[in-house]
Amino acid sequence: MKSIYSEKIIEKIAEKIVEINYQLPEEVVNKIKEAYFKEKEKYSKNYLKIILENIKVAKENKIPICQDTGLTIVFVEIGINVRIEPGNYRNLDEIINKGIENGSKKGYLRSSVVSPIERVNTKTNTPGVIHYLLSEGDKFKITIISKGFGSENVSRTKMLNPSEGKEGIEEFIIETVKNAGSLPCPPIFVGVGIGGSFEKSAILSKYALTKIGENTEYREWEDKIIKRINDLKIGPGGFGGDITVLDLKIETFPTHIAGLPVSVNICCWAHRIGSFEI
Amino acid sequence: MKKIIFPLKNEENIEKLKVGDEVLISGKILTARDHAHKKLVEIIKKEKKLPVDLKGALIYYAGPSPTPEGKIVGSIGPTTSKRMDRLTIPLLKFGLKATMGKGERSDEIVNLFKEYKVVYFITYGGCGAYLSQFVKEIKVLCFEELGPEAIYQLYIEDFPAIVGIDIYGNDFFKRKV
Numbered sequence: 001m002k003s004i005y006s007e008k009i010i011e012k013i014a015e016k017i018v019e020i021n022y023q024l025p026e027e028v029v030n031k032i033k034e035a036y037f038k039e040k041e042k043y044s045k046n047y048l049k050i051i052l053e054n055i056k057v058a059k060e061n062k063i064p065i066c067q068d069t070g071l072t073i074v075f076v077e078i079g080i081n082v083r084i085e086p087g088n089y090r091n092l093d094e095i096i097n098k099g100i101e102n103g104s105k106k107g108y109l110r111s112s113v114v115s116p117i118e119r120v121n122t123k124t125n126t127p128g129v130i131h132y133l134l135s136e137g138d139k140f141k142i143t144i145i146s147k148g149f150g151s152e153n154v155s156r157t158k159m160l161n162p163s164e165g166k167e168g169i170e171e172f173i174i175e176t177v178k179n180a181g182s183l184p185c186p187p188i189f190v191g192v193g194i195g196g197s198f199e200k201s202a203i204l205s206k207y208a209l210t211k212i213g214e215n216t217e218y219r220e221w222e223d224k225i226i227k228r229i230n231d232l233k234i235g236p237g238g239f240g241g242d243i244t245v246l247d248l249k250i251e252t253f254p255t256h257i258a259g260l261p262v263s264v265n266i267c268c269w270a271h272r273i274g275s276f277e278i
Numbered sequence: 279m280k281k282i283i284f285p286l287k288n289e290e291n292i293e294k295l296k297v298g299d300e301v302l303i304s305g306k307i308l309t310a311r312d313h314a315h316k317k318l319v320e321i322i323k324k325e326k327k328l329p330v331d332l333k334g335a336l337i338y339y340a341g342p343s344p345t346p347e348g349k350i351v352g353s354i355g356p357t358t359s360k361r362m363d364r365l366t367i368p369l370l371k372f373g374l375k376a377t378m379g380k381g382e383r384s385d386e387i388v389n390l391f392k393e394y395k396v397v398y399f400i401t402y403g404g405c406g407a408y409l410s411q412f413v414k415e416i417k418v419l420c421f422e423e424l425g426p427e428a429i430y431q432l433y434i435e436d437f438p439a440i441v442g443i444d445i446y447g448n449d450f451f452k453r454k455v
Contacts (some may be wrong), residue, residue, distance in 0.1 A: 034444075047402055050402050050405055050408060050438075051402070053405075054405035054407050054408035055407075057407040058353070061349075062346070063343075063353050063406075064343045064406060064407065066355055066404040066406045067343045067353040068355075095310040110343040110426050111425055112341075112426065134397075150381075181381070181382055183360060183382070184410065233455065237380060237381075237400070237402070239455075240453075241455065252387070267405055268403070269404060
């Protein structure tokens, strides 16, 4: 049995959420640099140059990369042999949200969370959206995404007819990106969730965004879809050009004989993500 | 690079602007996003006096992150303009002369901007840290209770943008690449 104290989790989350908002992961920055070298369209190339300058300014001046410091999405992988010592907290959700709150305050992140109908700001930048994945042994890993909503707003789920197959899935992805156009701050990252149930496919599509830069099972198919998306010529900022997507990842789960749920989660170029283990 | 100052004193200055022009904007501008727009439109519907002067004004679709200690402003990049399309229409007759945000807008807005001689500037999405360097002063004007969604007045110097919609009905996103 491994015991983990709530204070430790709070401290690590607070630290990580600030870090990801000031500094993008190396693989994300490399993808943007690559796009800058490849892109030929005048306005788009200039935008990519400003993006790289922005990344530099944010890191050096310790200021959020984007004013939309996002809704915090948390994936918790928790091993069967892990025990959380809650201290004064009732559950792990409370502990995680305390970490988000502390980090947001310390890092001057925007309080972007409101009640959905009355639109009253919670002023703590919480709650985050937390997903628990039960794992083996004494693993305790937290992955955090600060998810901007310009791109979240153009994400979609569709229940396809099983006979539509791979072709239908591709069409739905292309259609979603095309409809999104300039709105999600392209060049984008795309997470695709295929299978499971209605909600499972959506969670898979978000989880797929944690796999950016990794070599996964569907690499060949992903590359084919990436090419098709880039052929749309939406380009950085929607200004036109060759680079619309920086990476695309697919995650799958078995589904029902009658169904084929597909979710496409779009993320702006500022993919703020990080993880830690205790 | 063309330079322009807001609030707009002379309409000739926006007559010179064409889609695709890279511009540097200076002067006093307002921020407003979804919630502030909704409130302004409600005030107009009730035929009450607007809490801000829109004559010659530029509205920047932005909600800044908090200002860190010792700094002038937090991160302050544009939000998606299209969400404000419908809510922009009632503001036009109050002399609004420019809007700024990110991404494309509806054809209806392009046509109305031609009719009312209003310009739409595109600025760089996600680049709030970079853009904060051109903001020299920030203060809340109204709707303070909305936090980041309040209406702020910014004093900016050489803030970079591209003309997205000009007063001749041209749309940057529909140009030939």
